[in-house]
Amino acid sequence: MSSAEQPDLLLLHPPAVLDFRRRDDILFACLSDGDAVSVSPIFEMHPIGFHAIAAGLARHGFRTTILNLATRMLCEPGLDLPGLLRTCRPRLFGVGFQWLAHAQGVLALCELLAELHPDIPLVVGGLAATHLRDELLGRTGISYVLAGLDPIPGLAALLGRGRLDLALGLRGPGAGDGTLPRIRCYDAELDWTSVAPEVNFFLTLSGVGCEYSCGYCGGGRAAAAKHLGVEAGFAPKARPAFLRELASIAAHPAKRKRVVALQHWFEDKDLLAAVLPVLESGDVRTLHLTVHRLLSEEHLRLLGRSSVRPLLEVTLDSHDPRIRALCGRGEYGERELEAWLDQVFSLVPGAVVEIYLMLGLPYQTEAGALAEAGYGRVLLERHAGRPLDVFLCPMRPFLDPGSVFHDQPEKFGYRLFYRDLDGYARALTRLHWRDGLNYETRWLSRERFVPTCYRAAAAMVEHKVATGRLPTAIAGERLEFLRRTEDLLDRLDGLTPETLGEKLRREVRTYNDQVFAGHALRRDGGPGRLYRYWFETR
Amino acid sequence: MDESVSTVLSRYIREDLLPGFPALDENLSLFEAGVLDSLALIKVLLFVERRFGVRLGMKDLSLASFDTIAQIAALVEAQGKDR
Structure with missing residues (x-):
């Protein structure tokens, strides 16, 4: 990403397990009859909330970019994740932790971003983040946790519009006690x-x-x-x-x-x-x-x-x-x-x-x-x-x-x-x-x-x-x-990863590749191929 | 004279799958045009299986081989020859 293209906020949707492409000690086993659930075991869901956030922040004059890393990594097996993230220099990273199934991916992604960009603050938010906010705060790479379902004031404050200590749901340096915002009506509007x-x-x-x-x-x-x-x-x-x-x-x-x-x-x-x-x-x-x-x-x-x-x-x-x-x-x-x-x-x-x-x-x-x-x-x-x-x-x-x-x-x-x-x-x-x-x-x-x-x-x-x-x-x-x-x-x-022999590891790798290729095919070559860039900002 | 596979497929799409859909060029991308989605895909496979007696599996469903009527017809004809 060139410096002119750098957004104020980069929202990232991680896979369930960040290094899923290399894991031969986890079987990403298929289930269902193949049609019932349209996501793979890495949960490359459509982050609709990101789109609402982008629209909400645009009203404050901030530019948001969305990267669905889960889908990207699924569709582009050769994607160099650290290489891609290294080129990103937003003012703030936002990592989505809406679904609990992303727990490992969220933690590992935050650690990676801390390594690549120790100078850029990072906020984690979403439904699962709300439930686990006390445990998230202080983890490697996580500067702020944004709890509750009204993220715009907190994000705007992190980008310099509004006081951090008054932003409800926000916890971290300079922020308040994280009291959840009370929501009576919902005013996010998507275009x-x-x-x-x-x-x-x-x-x-x-x-x-x-x-x-x-x-x-x-x-x-x-x-x-x-x-x-x-x-x-x-x-x-x-x-x-x-x-x-x-x-x-x-x-x-x-x-x-x-x-x-x-x-x-x-x-x-x-x-x-x-x-x-x-x-x-x-x-x-x-x-x-x-x-x-x-x-x-x-x-x-x-x-x-x-x-x-x-x-x-x-x-x-x-x-x-x-x-x-x-x-x-x-x-x-x-x-x-x-x-x-x-x-x-x-x-x-x-x-x-x-x-x-x-x-x-x-x-x-x-x-x-x-x-x-x-x-x-x-x-x-x-x-x-x-x-x-x-x-x-x-x-x-x-x-x-x-x-x-x-x-x-x-x-x-x-x-x-x-x-x-x-x-x-x-x-x-x-x-x-x-x-x-x-x-x-x-x-x-x-x-x-x-x-x-x-x-x-x-x-x-x-x-x-x-x-x-x-x-x-x-x-x-x-x-x-x-x-x-x-x-x-x-x-x-x-068996455990320690007792898993090389032959079985190879078999696991082959199996996983087949599962991922099947889902990538749905995204890339089948009815869902246009989902690849779903909600991504281009 | 027997109808071609393409003609039968085209008629099936316009009359049964998507009634009222305009005439289809046999090289039109069916996914791009919104003709095929996951539901419609299964229906087309079921139709092909019943009408032509050929069985198409997942390996046949790539965008390179299952995106146009001409491609589907070629698959059906190739399988028919193998039988």
């Missing part, structure tokens, strides 16, 4: 027209926190109120601002856009009615809606009249009503779901339904976990010929801090193995992912959870072939990869 023209995938945030409190979610209403300073657990964005944001998506030059509706704003029928024409005017092809509460007939009729195709992601969580109720899905039973699905397909032409079932929940035994796959088959058969798919999602690597299940583990039958920053960072570098899981339940030990997940995933693949949802060749490859993963995990069981 999507500034995002690269080839990006055709957008997210909409209608506020911070959430209307729901799912048992396993650390960003839900209860967690937001208790841990994140969000009054009432959800602070909405003003409606005009939200509509302006959607209008900027419509104005973005990409064709056949996809929009992911986060936080359930579409449950407000009037808002949905106002949003659909905006999206239609901007060539939005698909609207992803995460359905917690079954949408009413009126909602479906609205969607049915629109040219925007809805993709309804139903977070059913489990076939077992007891488990569903614990997770916060207790409002409808199987009969209601079936009637609703019939209604969806009759009222909304072009609708696609995806049903998500989780593994690792309370009451879920080994047989219960396999029954989730069995229930998936029932749904696929019942809705033969309809655009409906089912996905299994094992909860890994961690049960979210701040979630109801995490905060009251005994009550919900969980046993936690790691509860501090070093524990989480160590967990991410375990050879066998079983040993890195931070939980097990009274009904399913870590020991049994791993093989159960692979058996359930394989069963799901077979059900999809049997019901015509998955091409035979792809399914065959997935089954073979699942088998190979299990076999390798079996052979690694009981």
Whole structure:
């Protein structure tokens, strides 16, 4: 980066494990049937919060650059990370620690930056940083920790606008005591027209926190109120601002856009009615809606009249009503779901339904976990010929801090193995992912959870072939990869990096390269290839 | 006369996959044009498997070999010859 291009703030999104490309003592094992989770084991997620920060700081006259290191390193195996970072000389480094799965990557990246740029201050922030703020402060390379969900005042103060000691949530030299900001409304507004023209995938945030409190979610209403300073657990964005944001998506030059509706704003029928024409005017092809509460007939009729195709992601969580109720899905039973699905397909032409079932929940035994796959088959058969798919999602690597299940583990039958920053960072570098899981339940030990997940995933693949949802060749490859993963995990069981021989290390390296190449292919050569520069400033 | 693979694929995309989509040049980048995404990709593979009896795996799904109707048709024809 030339000196003229140097930003005020450089925001960095690290991979889960910073040196993942060289690690032959960690198996980055595949799981799921390949489609359920679109990120790799290094969690190269889309840092939407970074974009909001950049927009917020621009209003103060500061220039922010975003580097998604996780995606960069995945797509460019030869990337010289220290070389790249050496050329960066912002006034302030910002390292995102939103998701706990980045614990090792965050700590290692901060150490590397301290080595390369000891003179440039560095701030860490995000959801996980808020939970672990006391432990982060004072770590190598970390000058400041910014907790809470209102980072703009703290960052602006670090860049010279405002007093450090008055910036809520900020801790470090000259800062106050880190009292979290209380959030009643959310005023971050994104202008999507500034995002690269080839990006055709957008997210909409209608506020911070959430209307729901799912048992396993650390960003839900209860967690937001208790841990994140969000009054009432959800602070909405003003409606005009939200509509302006959607209008900027419509104005973005990409064709056949996809929009992911986060936080359930579409449950407000009037808002949905106002949003659909905006999206239609901007060539939005698909609207992803995460359905917690079954949408009413009126909602479906609205969607049915629109040219925007809805993709309804139903977070059913489990076939077992007891488990569903614990997770916060207790409002409808199987009969209601079936009637609703019939209604969806009759009222909304072009609708696609995806049903998500989780593994690792309370009451879920080994047989219960396999029954989730069995229930998936029932749904696929019942809705033969309809655009409906089912996905299994094992909860890994961690049960979210701040979630109801995490905060009251005994009550919900969980046993936690790691509860501090070093524990989480160590967990991410375990050879066998079983040993890195931070939980097990009274009904399913870590020991049994791993093989159960692979058996359930394989069963799901077979059900999809049997019901015509998955091409035979792809399914065959997935089954073979699942088998190979299990076999390798079996052979690694009981070994440590010290006892791991060179032959197995080579095998681990080859396996990991295949996992990373597969995900890089999705980014670079497949449907997701444009995500490579998602949110990066160019 | 039997229709060409390209013609069948083009019709499938315009009539079933994306009804109303304008006529497709067989060399148009399907990803670039937003025709193919992860969902549509699976549908195309299922269609190809059923209609032509060929099985395409992950190795066939690179941008260099699965981005245009002409490329997909070439893959289908090559597999057909191997059978």
